[in-house]
Amino acid sequence: MSEWPADSVGLVQPQQRHFDTPLMLACGIELPSYELVYECYGALNAERSNAILICHALSSDHHVAGYYEGESKPGWWEVYVGPGKAFDTNRFYIICANNIGGCSGSTGPTSQKPDGSEPYGPDFPPVRVRDWVHCQQQLMDVLGIEQWAAVVGSSLGGMQVLRWALEYPEAMRHGIVLASAMKLTAQNIAFNEIARRAITADPDFTNGRYLERGTMPNKGLAIARMIGHLTYMSDDLMALKFGRDLYEGSFERGQATDVRFQVESYLRHQGDKFADSFDANSYLLLTRALDYFDLAREYNDDPMQAFKRAQAEFLVVSFSSDWRFAPARSREMVRAMLGAGRRVSYAEINAPQGHDAFLLPVPRFDAVLRGYLQRVAAGARA
């Protein structure tokens, strides 16, 4: 970490935009109006050719880089976004919008219904990756951007990049897909389903009406997050980080006191912290969107056929120890892109951190991003 550039975009403020044009969702339900909250870093050049859209992952948000007034924790991708960093804010104009259906500012289950009567809660319509891409495209119009230099995302964010490439092929020059997949495996869906069941089994969930009742399903949501968090780490990383170290108790013979391992205490803390800050209905909705995504569903289940619609060049990156979005899933994606005649760069980064590696300072990953973004910048004259 010592050599990692420390420069930051510094103090930032989220922006908000109200959209009055109804949004027809993929499920057939119309959202009469909605808010998008987003952040921008850097400056749009005169040619309007240096804009990069970052699509965030499941429980993440628009606060990618920099600091909010009075807060010491930076945005979630501070290590890769900022002046002189891989996503160099001296060259690029970078935008990230919070996805609708979440709970970080854009319209979602905790928002009031349009008639102001009550929060949407469980009545918020199901959203799909495609709906987020449509929202991002609306915001793009408002910002006066005609073509993204690149659209980038990891995990569920990577799925948005892929959907962009098929829905608006001319609107992006590069797609950067990190630790992602063209669709989830059965095992992935199963983890999400257990997480959802932990939420709905919590009696405080009250069929999703907990906001009106003032009963928060924090226990269920904490368990859901513990499951998720556990699958974002690799076995090796956990062995390094926790091993079998004890948090309390002793294994001495003749001791009947409970023994608790560090890893248990850590996960409980992560779960509780998350439950205090995230909305349960949003978690249900977002994991469903993740499960339902299937890039090639409308292309006869043939991803090569799907990528024939795309026009962008791609960078695909996977991490060796990521068992939630395994390298094999990225390789499938790359094969389909190549088969469709796309230009693709692929890097499989040897890193022990599991799925979360994309969030952490991994020098080899940084080098791959920097190399590719040189090309993106050249094309954008950024």
Add this chain to the structure above:
Amino acid sequence: MSEWPADSVGLVQPQQRHFDTPLMLACGIELPSYELVYECYGALNAERSNAILICHALSSDHHVAGYYEGESKPGWWEVYVGPGKAFDTNRFYIICANNIGGCSGSTGPTSQKPDGSEPYGPDFPPVRVRDWVHCQQQLMDVLGIEQWAAVVGSSLGGMQVLRWALEYPEAMRHGIVLASAMKLTAQNIAFNEIARRAITADPDFTNGRYLERGTMPNKGLAIARMIGHLTYMSDDLMALKFGRDLYEGSFERGQATDVRFQVESYLRHQGDKFADSFDANSYLLLTRALDYFDLAREYNDDPMQAFKRAQAEFLVVSFSSDWRFAPARSREMVRAMLGAGRRVSYAEINAPQGHDAFLLPVPRFDAVLRGYLQRVAAGARA
């Protein structure tokens, strides 16, 4: 399956034995008396040299093979135990006892306290692998067996085999350790902890007093089992078995109905079925015993030093797709055994079924067992 020997030990009945001698547990608490329920197949030879002890895994029990009157489902290891099968009941006298702390007949949290006042419930003392081995040794005495031809177990059962080899080195000629480990990894502990938290977060758990109150924490226990069951299967097996097949709903555009995948429905069913038949306090207790086991803890964390106490020969088997008890854990074990001068055979079976492979008909596994048991039989003149 078609060529798998269909012969069975047929109708069987469990046996019960009451022990009045107090059992001093590793935690320092004394169990004043206890029951063991067990099953036997085959016949003890005149030399009393052909007895094999099977140690069962976490949520399993003493019903290894054959059928109960009026039931169509055989014991859990019917594929490997019976006349002409790998554990050939024509040659061996095979015994399996239900572990105390469980809920299948031997004394555990659902048993009445010795004063008959109420069930033990959460007051049942913590048990460790060592306690089970002591109970099995008591039963061995009762049955008039001085030395096991082999002690065999998979997963948590394999840990019992290892403990046997250190506690009673002269009482066994062979140890057969399947899909097991010398201790759990942090990741394993974490899965168990999330399962436990799902149970204790269920308000019907009522601090473990649900039996008296008649409120069963079935929702929590079902989630706990779903987590366990999921980790016993490999990603590949789940892809084969379920893929992204739908149970209900449709992905057609303009459809807001919920979509449920087959894998979700399957796991929910498994969870609910388990919750109807297993005790929540037992599940907490047994997963703790699994987490706490650490073969070499009393040997300066040096497994080689531990195995120097052992006298048995070993067969160790792992399965390529088992990510809960990965082959790497078995290889560590084998290295320590060899370093201690033990005779060891090791087989890493290429099988897609994950941890549960040891329960399923896997021809290569069957062949390995048969080969090794020839040697066991030769030594037992069975």
